[in-house]
Amino acid sequence: MDLNTRIKIGGLDLKNPVMTASGTFGYGPEFEDFIDINRLGGIVVKGTTLHHREGNAYPRMAETPSGMLNAVGLQNKGVDVFCKDIYPSIKHYDTNILVNVSGSTVEEYIETAARINELDHIPGIELNISCPNVKEGGMAFGTSCPSAVAVTHAVREVYKKTMVVKLSPNVTNIAEIAKAVQDVGADGVSLINTLLGIAVDAETRKPLLSTITGGLSGPAVKPVALRMVWQVSKAVNIPIIGMGGIMNATDAIEFMLAGASAIQVGTANFIDPTVSMKIVDGIEDYMRRHGVTDVNDLIGAMIED
Amino acid sequence: MDLNTRIKIGGLDLKNPVMTASGTFGYGPEFEDFIDINRLGGIVVKGTTLHHREGNAYPRMAETPSGMLNAVGLQNKGVDVFCKDIYPSIKHYDTNILVNVSGSTVEEYIETAARINELDHIPGIELNISCPNVKEGGMAFGTSCPSAVAVTHAVREVYKKTMVVKLSPNVTNIAEIAKAVQDVGADGVSLINTLLGIAVDAETRKPLLSTITGGLSGPAVKPVALRMVWQVSKAVNIPIIGMGGIMNATDAIEFMLAGASAIQVGTANFIDPTVSMKIVDGIEDYMRRHGVTDVNDLIGAMIED
């Protein structure tokens, strides 16, 4: 059976719908011992800001039932170090490298995106308006329509390639925000970023994260993520990249059925560094088993009667 | 060691902070074979509406990682049958029986609450403005300040005993809504109701619930619930009843440390029908172990530095 697994998202041409999620895959080299990165549809590198950021104090991680909280807080060396030192060492990957762009102010977003725009082998950015772990900016932009529109619109002016906007799940109406960023030029939306959560140690009475709150990810959030992908798919006509708790190919298919054109694998990379390859293979198996020749036919194919 | 486990919530005097959550404990008799209901701080009976409701079509339940989705849809026989047939058979319980009141319109809420107001052995209601499983009303009231205020204010006019408002977690800013209902006379708030979610079967491509979306509960949601309790505790000065994924006494203590005055046990009742008793005992053990003589000292006692 001849299978087409290619997916288009804006100007991106993915060899398959499987990408890795920002903040869970480093820049790629971290996984080179385990998998062939070139077999992925794409990778999204760590959240990048205009300036170097140290991130939050340790502890930054707590395990929760079927999930984890993180409060990394966008630790990164800043866009210039990315362009100068990191980009040259990964630009040879034969996959779509997206940079996850974040900032505390609209100006920072603009400036960062503008610099990424210059990099030949970066075909797109993921505009992160949903990071729950920073004091300024981050999620604040993603939880109201006006601010989401403001930053998306401003970056659209300077960024000429594919721009996907990453949405926050910590909102009353995610579809409304998706629609709003579509209307000001987003080529796609990705969701969900992490759900804001807390873990506390009853014995010491201390929160388990230095920042008290952190972002919840992993299988625990999958039902919420699927719901949001489905809601957004009813509201927009740009492609959706779905994520949140994807641990295997079955989960990935579920996101596509709910309306996602591609998916990202996040926390699962920690549990099995080879999981993204298994998902690439598993989607093909599923297609063969179900006689699906074009992976695009799975998008939104949930039977709703 | 002499322990005080009593907690006050509005006019309610709870012998301990452990209650059972609406929709997970029937009306009480369902659990009589397993536990001594009189040892509980309180029970909240199934969501009750003005008229009989058949609820949603089967299937109404799906298992998810460390949690479950339900789409019961407020099946109940209506407030009159409650008053006439059910109330007489449970009013002897030596615990606080709260009725969870719901409706499609403000008028229905008012009428239902007014009838419950007449029942001597019902010291309070839990105003459910957060049910995600009904087409009209329900969560719609709980996801915006104006509508939350409207229904709370209207019911306050007719309901004279303790009124706790049950909040929806499917919002951008739960603290704002908590504050708003406090300002129009809520004696307390309870949170969280379920998170809206979806589960789909990749093999059949069908959603696992007849209504497609349902409400997520169980340990998976605990980090989100704890965060919301903590946020609300910073915004209001009325007591908070915390819930969402409480499976044992440690979880219960975590909610109190985060700011809850009492807690409700929901989904855990399905996994262990005796769990509420274990939590009552476990809180006392914890108090002894930590030299806490008054359970009120645990409320909001998380060390935040």
Added chain:
Amino acid sequence: MNTDKKRAEDLTVVENRKINKDYYVLKLASKTDLPKIKAGQFVELLVEDTRNAFLRRPISIYDVQPECNSFELLIQIVGEGTQLMSQLQTGDTINTMYPLGNGFQTETKSKNILLVGGGVGLAPLLYLAKKLNDKGIRPKILLGGRAENNIIEIDNFEKYGDIFISTEDGSLGEKGFVTQHSVMNESIDKIYTCGPDPMMRAVGDIAFSKNIDCEVSLENMMACGIGACLCCVTDTKEGHKCVCTDGPVFNTNELKWNIA
């Protein structure tokens, strides 16, 4: 202790008998006298600390040994919960809520009784057949399945009734669905059935058309097993009823099945 109360109790595995790669019989014993158990009642088993089997698993009571304070469950491996339970070893304990549900109505004047079991749906029928034997009735027992390897425990059933077999592929007994089996044409005045939903509906249809009284044991998805969550409902002529407490056994005339 009031022995008619429902319990949530750690029971001891006294035997885990493998039938074939898909089926096993778990024998569980209590340290105290069992409560009264009716044919068609079920238990809810707790598979502890596993990520995907979060809720309890409902399983019919297959047989009871009151003298040993034990009962047996016949289980098919279909997913994680049933898989993990298949690994239980003698001496292990498993938390069990029981006895749950209403059970079959065995106060019957009928003499020509047919039990129809599809796949693992035959589980509640063994104890039912035993109970009928106690009343001096030896029922006909029709066991159906996809193929030979789905027809199990024949020896056990033979003790309490006359066995008829049908398989969809004809590898054992008559070829076809249970509803096509020749025994369906004999004179029958009561049917008890348990199996896949389409099978039970087909049996219900035949019973309806021939005016035979028919009880079916439903297998809806359950969360609590004790009527508290209202997740397991089936649509009856009187509205939604809980399969866990009003059922699992319903007389087909209560259901909306035969309403065109």
Added chain:
Amino acid sequence: MNTDKKRAEDLTVVENRKINKDYYVLKLASKTDLPKIKAGQFVELLVEDTRNAFLRRPISIYDVQPECNSFELLIQIVGEGTQLMSQLQTGDTINTMYPLGNGFQTETKSKNILLVGGGVGLAPLLYLAKKLNDKGIRPKILLGGRAENNIIEIDNFEKYGDIFISTEDGSLGEKGFVTQHSVMNESIDKIYTCGPDPMMRAVGDIAFSKNIDCEVSLENMMACGIGACLCCVTDTKEGHKCVCTDGPVFNTNELKWNIA
């Protein structure tokens, strides 16, 4: 296969040796040649399908048997993950990512070397002692713990160094903290330590005050173990560094510990 690559591999349990109710040694073997393993490196073990141990568990490599393609882990039971792994039986497999982390710097000119292990923190010190022996150095080894039953595996350590013991309650060796042990007053020019954070800081303080070169093996909470998530950072003079890749071993002069 490039044998220096990190792997995620199903390893076979060839031995699970119980030391006492709290400690056990797990011996894992690969079917292929092991990659080069440095003293102080660690593995990430996957405890599958349990509700609370969702992430992998980092454990130091205790000893290596290259000739058998196997290595040993010394594990203390502290929670669900370490508890479940204690039940592994010979022949079981466990998915293991290894070898991870930088390991101790064993290219040293120092001759008077002291290893200080607190509790289960002694784990990475055995293989380190072995490696030092290979270089002709027999280190002093100070084992500390709360009480006698926390001081384990003395026989094993004795082969590679001179053993000193301290317990907080005095039930074995000198009474007090490791930092109060008399061996601390001997002439030492390098310390390697692993144990609870307060212990390592105290040892670091002594080393600093006496101007002794000191390497510590940190045990921060980890999610990925390979530098991808940035969860495990420690604050160094050059900012946040990952304990899983820049560590777990740090020279105390890189850390901010001795800055008042």
